[in-house]
């Protein structure tokens with residue numbers, strides 16, 4: 001009976017929000033794009049909250065030499081297809097800075 005009650009209590013508890021593990025290669029990106037995709041330098045674009053498919057596409061373009069980047073061209077060579085998908089997934093989950101700033105304005 002106690003076991004049944006416990007099971008019911010566990011079932012009623014909402015599942016915690018699962019935050020995904022940071023991708024293995026995220027450390028290669030943070031000095032310029034941050035962990036949240038907010039640019040850390042004037043030349044680097046914001047990528048946090050960008051569409052996932054676009055990020056996969058852009059990174060693949062760099063990797064295949066179809067898009068030139070002064071900086072990205074030298075970073076991209078070490079990324080596998082899987083790394084690119086994991087990083088695109090991670091950054092797409094973040095909040096685009098302009099939206100976040102607008103939300104912060106509103107809550108003041």
Ligand code: HEC
Nearest residue numbers: 028029032043044045047055058069070071072073075087
């Ligand atoms: C040393 C700084 C630096 C590092 C490290 C870096 N980037 Fe970049 N990133 C840039 C710059 C600068 C650009 C603009 C294009 C260029 O000049 O290469 C860019 C462009 C991009 C773009 C294209 C954005 C768009 O809107 O088209 C993506 C996506 C991206 N970076 C993702 C990453 C990821 C993922 C990593 C880690 C593997 C990474 N970058 C590491 C500086 C950096």
